[in-house]
Amino acid sequence: MSVDKLTISASDLGRRRTTGKIKQIAEPYLYLSPSIILICLVIFTPLVIGISYAFQSMHLFNPGDVEWIGFEHFEKIYSDRKFFIALKNTFWWTFGSVLLQFSLGLGLALLLKQGFHGRKVFQALIFLPWAVPTFLSALIWAWLFNPVIGPLPHWFVSLGMLDEPYNILADPDFALFGPIIANVWFGISFFAITLLASLQSIPDEMYEAAAIDGASKWQIFSKITLPFLAPMIVITVMLRTVWIANFADLIYVMTGGGAANSTQILSTYIFTTAFKKLDFGYASAVSVVLLVLLLLFATLLLKMRQKFVRVN
Amino acid sequence: MSVISKPNLALTIGKYLALACYLAFALFPLYWLFKISVTPEKLIYTDGIALWPSEYTFDNFKSVILLTDFLVYFKNSIIVSFGTAAITTIIAAAAGYAFSRFNFRGKKVIIGIMLITQMFPLLIIIAPIYKIIAGLGLLNTLTSLIVVYTAFNVPFATFLMQSFFDGIPKDLEEAAMIDGCSRFQAVRKVVFPLTLPGLAATLGFVFTAAWSELLFAIMLINSNDTMTFPVGLLTFVSKFSVDWGQMMAAGVFALIPSCLFFIFIQRYLVQGLTSGAVKG
Amino acid sequence: MARIELKNISKSYGNIEVMRDINLDFADGEFIVLVGPSGCGKSTLLRMIAGLETISGGDLFIEEVRVNDVEPRDRDVAMVFQSYALYPHMDVARNMGFSLEIRGEKAEIIKGRTAKSAKTLGLGALLERLPKALSGGQRQRVAMGRAIARDPKVFLFDEPLSNLDASLRAEMRLEIAKLHKRLAASMIYVTHDQVEALTLADRIVVLNEGEIQQVGKPLELYEQPRNLFVANFIGSPQMNIMKAEFTDNRLVLENGERLEVDVSLALNEVAHFGIRPEHISIVGVNEGHAIGEADVVERLGSDSNIYVNVENIGQILVRYHGDISLEVGDKFGLKFNLDRSHLFDLNGMAIR
Ligand SMILES: Nc1ncnc2c1ncn2[C@@H]1O[C@H](COP(=O)(O)OP(=O)(O)O)[C@@H](O)[C@H]1O
Numbered sequence: 022m023s024v025d026k027l028t029i030s031a032s033d034l035g036r037r038r039t040t041g042k043i044k045q046i047a048e049p050y051l052y053l054s055p056s057i058i059l060i061c062l063v064i065f066t067p068l069v070i071g072i073s074y075a076f077q078s079m080h081l082f083n084p085g086d087v088e089w090i091g092f093e094h095f096e097k098i099y100s101d102r103k104f105f106i107a108l109k110n111t112f113w114w115t116f117g118s119v120l121l122q123f124s125l126g127l128g129l130a131l132l133l134k135q136g137f138h139g140r141k142v143f144q145a146l147i148f149l150p151w152a153v154p155t156f157l158s159a160l161i162w163a164w165l166f167n168p169v170i171g172p173l174p175h176w177f178v179s180l181g182m183l184d185e186p187y188n189i190l191a192d193p194d195f196a197l198f199g200p201i202i203a204n205v206w207f208g209i210s211f212f213a214i215t216l217l218a219s220l221q222s223i224p225d226e227m228y229e230a231a232a233i234d235g236a237s238k239w240q241i242f243s244k245i246t247l248p249f250l251a252p253m254i255v256i257t258v259m260l261r262t263v264w265i266a267n268f269a270d271l272i273y274v275m276t277g278g279g280a281a282n283s284t285q286i287l288s289t290y291i292f293t294t295a296f297k298k299l300d301f302g303y304a305s306a307v308s309v310v311l312l313v314l315l316l317l318f319a320t321l322l323l324k325m326r327q328k329f330v331r332v333n
Numbered sequence: 334m335s336v337i338s339k340p341n342l343a344l345t346i347g348k349y350l351a352l353a354c355y356l357a358f359a360l361f362p363l364y365w366l367f368k369i370s371v372t373p374e375k376l377i378y379t380d381g382i383a384l385w386p387s388e389y390t391f392d393n394f395k396s397v398i399l400l401t402d403f404l405v406y407f408k409n410s411i412i413v414s415f416g417t418a419a420i421t422t423i424i425a426a427a428a429g430y431a432f433s434r435f436n437f438r439g440k441k442v443i444i445g446i447m448l449i450t451q452m453f454p455l456l457i458i459i460a461p462i463y464k465i466i467a468g469l470g471l472l473n474t475l476t477s478l479i480v481v482y483t484a485f486n487v488p489f490a491t492f493l494m495q496s497f498f499d500g501i502p503k504d505l506e507e508a509a510m511i512d513g514c515s516r517f518q519a520v521r522k523v524v525f526p527l528t529l530p531g532l533a534a535t536l537g538f539v540f541t542a543a544w545s546e547l548l549f550a551i552m553l554i555n556s557n558d559t560m561t562f563p564v565g566l567l568t569f570v571s572k573f574s575v576d577w578g579q580m581m582a583a584g585v586f587a588l589i590p591s592c593l594f595f596i597f598i599q600r601y602l603v604q605g606l607t608s609g610a611v612k613g
Numbered sequence: 614m615a616r617i618e619l620k621n622i623s624k625s626y627g628n629i630e631v632m633r634d635i636n637l638d639f640a641d642g643e644f645i646v647l648v649g650p651s652g653c654g655k656s657t658l659l660r661m662i663a664g665l666e667t668i669s670g671g672d673l674f675i676e677e678v679r680v681n682d683v684e685p686r687d688r689d690v691a692m693v694f695q696s697y698a699l700y701p702h703m704d705v706a707r708n709m710g711f712s713l714e715i716r717g718e719k720a721e722i723i724k725g726r727t728a729k730s731a732k733t734l735g736l737g738a739l740l741e742r743l744p745k746a747l748s749g750g751q752r753q754r755v756a757m758g759r760a761i762a763r764d765p766k767v768f769l770f771d772e773p774l775s776n777l778d779a780s781l782r783a784e785m786r787l788e789i790a791k792l793h794k795r796l797a798a799s800m801i802y803v804t805h806d807q808v809e810a811l812t813l814a815d816r817i818v819v820l821n822e823g824e825i826q827q828v829g830k831p832l833e834l835y836e837q838p839r840n841l842f843v844a845n846f847i848g849s850p851q852m853n854i855m856k857a858e859f860t861d862n863r864l865v866l867e868n869g870e871r872l873e874v875d876v877s878l879a880l881n882e883v884a885h886f887g888i889r890p891e892h893i894s895i896v897g898v899n900e901g902h903a904i905g906e907a908d909v910v911e912r913l914g915s916d917s918n919i920y921v922n923v924e925n926i927g928q929i930l931v932r933y934h935g936d937i938s939l940e941v942g943d944k945f946g947l948k949f950n951l952d953r954s955h956l957f958d959l960n961g962m963a964i965r
């Protein structure tokens with residue numbers, strides 16, 4: 022090692038030292054800054070403005086006519102019968118969709134985990150509904166349920182589920198099933214993909230050890246597979262639940278909330294209020310209530326998960 | 334599972350039956366879309382519930398291309414979706430990398446913020462966004478759509494990218510840094526090639542989301558030149574008396590890119606989400 | 614080749630200090646082994662030297678230059694990871710030549726250097742394979758080859774052999790020793806395996822709970838452990854440690870035996886008496902320092918390990934060179950070679 026090489030590197034070091042520490046602390050923030058800036062500007066700024074609408078009386082087409090009205094909207098919500106119908110429907114819509122998507126998605130993931138001939142092609146095809154634009158899915162399903170141009174009502178009759186082929190989307194007792202089925206069709210993939218990925222992360226040794234210990238198939242599933250999947254299940258169920266509760270497109274296109282409000286969920290109610298009645302203030306207030314409910318739900322689920330993970 | 338067990342005939346049949354049901358459920362609606370698109374207009378109602386129309390025609394496809402602005406919508410959608418996918422993936426990769434590799438103050442808060450973006454009804458921010466975009470004079474531009482879509486897709490894409498990065502051992506970068514790489518070089522030469530499946534998956538995921546988006550597109554675009562395909566499809570309903578055959582033909586066209594893309598990336602999506610996927 | 618100096622190095626994660634008061638001075642070309650139980654901070658120390666962890670306090674010098682804030686790539690060190698950390702998407706040749714590639718060397722030079730180090734390690738036939746097509750032992754060799762090809766100032770090894778099976782480990786250990794002889798390079802080697810430490814090292818640094826316990830040549834540690842921790846940790850099987858009391862200028866074991874040991878201790882001070890299994894001999898029942906009964910006899914061929922129960926003292930391990938005709942339950946005397954015994958005070962520090 023020659024002397025002048027040493028001196029060069031020594032002077033080099035002086036320069037580096039000053040920047041080194043700061044750079045190290047700042048580094049992760051640097052990588053995060055584009056996403057944080059974007060999210061703050063495009064989502065949070067409008068969100069704050071939007072929430073403030075909930076406390077104002079405002080209609081989109083007379084912008085001059087804005088005044089602060091405090092909690093008036095929220096008082097109105099309290100005595101709004103339609104709101105509570107929509108709340109109830111939101112619950113059934115979300116619960117039914119998530120439950121079916123999850124259980125069918127789990128079944129599909131378990132099937133895909135086992136090898137069979139043509140698995141690759143099958144997997145590519147089975148996930149396709151996920152790629153179909155929502156608007157188009159809604160239209161297709163609206164057609165399928167229509168007795169004039171869709172086969173489903175006729176099949177239901179053959180199966181004895183209906184007395185005569187009519188459009189269940191127009192029947193207040195059954196209308197909600199339409200969008201739920203469409204939603205299940207569209208959303209199985211999401212669960213199947215995430216659950217399949219977690220299933221594949223379970224080391225084979227665990228199954229082998231359990232089999233050697235004499236566990237039955239069901240025991241292996243309930244004692245190894247499920248607990249291993251649980252953390253992922255909680256996260257995906259939470260994300261999906263929140264997302265589906267907010268998901269208005271399918272219902273809006275298929276029934277418009279109709280059959281006597283039987284498919285009106287909160288997010289479509291918000292839509293109708295905003296775009297049909299043009300009452301943005303009230304729509305925002307209902308949105309705020311929905312947001313608070315979903316936040317509560319998510320916090321609860323995450324708390325449960327923490328407890329659960331700690332027990333394990 | 335390498336545990337030896339006798340193949341149970343009933344179980345095997347049950348398994349293939351279940352697979353067949355899933356496949357039928359997934360594909361039948363798409364088949365119906367296709368069926369309507371090849372049904373001549375006069376037969377749409379008379380052959381409405383037949384599994385295959387007594388006559389079929391590809392005229393609908395022809396007229397969609399020749400007589401409507403469909404190609405413009407298509408082009409716009411391609412620009413918006415690719416733009417969104419590319420920008421989102423880059424931004425999310427940077428953020429996902431930070432989450433995966435660093436411990437820093439405020440990490441939980443930032444994750445919380447990203448989670449909240451997934452939680453509220455979009456409607457609450459539509460009016461404010463409309464006002465802001467209008468104020469900036471960006472109404473009816475594809476740029477405004479790309480910016481909005483990117484912001485909404487970044488959080489989920491970030492979590493996706495983080496899980497891909499988590500699957501790549503930290504040792505590899507450290508080895509590269511000892512071998513003479515700066516962090517940036519280590520990422521470019523070692524992490525990046527190993528994340529390619531992850532990047533492809535994220536790209537495809539965001540592409541499909543942007544390709545389908547309707548709400549913002551309706552709000553922010555009302556000129557025919559900048560309409561994306563879902564908005565354009567909606568004009569089929571409202572402008573003319575609805576021509577279902579044409580509309581469904583347009584729908585079939587619209588499905589092609591997102592389905593192709595998805596078929597291509599779904600493998601990587603599963604692979605990348607599988608923890609510990611990348612092992613030396 | 615380089616001299617490395619650590620002055621008062623400490624390391625904290627948040628509020629938790631995991632290393633403190635690390636002062637070391639490694640000579641040019643020395644083979645240093647850092648040894649200690651799992652979690653004692655060996656890897657952390659090595660990674661601080663490599664530049665992969667920030668140094669919380671103190672100074673690190675490589676060739677008299679303070680390098681605390683120097684990026685890993687500018688420290689000119691090579692490291693062999695426990696996981697090997699081979700680049701999965703590059704073939705063996707590119708893995709080995711990667712650092713040269715990054716430094717912008719010419720293709721022919723890279724090729725020459727990789728070929729040379731591949732030959733050294735017998736990897737010639739594998740140059741075009743991807744890491745996933747290699748066996749564990751081969752991967753380990755590639756990881757070594759990658760370090761050699763660079764010709765760095767310092768080689769760092771973090772438990773490089775711990776993922777290999779026993780026979781491969783012995784083979785690679787020998788090879789690393791040869792390598793050091795041939796390259797005459799500075800090497801710092803982390804292991805929790807004392808056999809590796811004793812066979813490879815010029816000097817060993819024993820660490821425990823983030824502190825240096827002792828630094829010395831392998832035999833020094835074996836013969837003069839500075840404290841109870843080192844006494845227990847170095848040597849296999851472990852040293853026997855017994856409670857002892859100092860009364861009437863004699864060391865008294867708990868079975869009442871008075872030992873003729875030449876020390877002066879404060880009166881009535883309790884201490885520890887240590888004797889290695891190989892320094893105890895088996896004698897007639899009344900001839901030794903203690904009477905015991907064989908509990909377990911392990912016959913290893915070259916040696917026998919005899920676990921002996923001694924009244925009031927507990928179990929003592931005796932190592933007998935060769936085979937011995939003893940049955941479980943046999944009674945006999947134990948004679949300690951007092952010249953090679955060890956004494957420790959209340960704080961566990963060696964007395965002589
Ligand atoms: N990133 C970290 N955060 C907090 N503590 C750590 C971290 N890395 C290591 N430690 C702690 O530092 C100590 C030393 O770890 P390490 O150097 O890996 O031990 P080993 O001697 O087994 O190589 C351990 O107690 C470990 O728990």
Ligand SMILES: [Mg+2]
Pocket residue numbers: 655656657
């Ligand atoms: Mg370690």
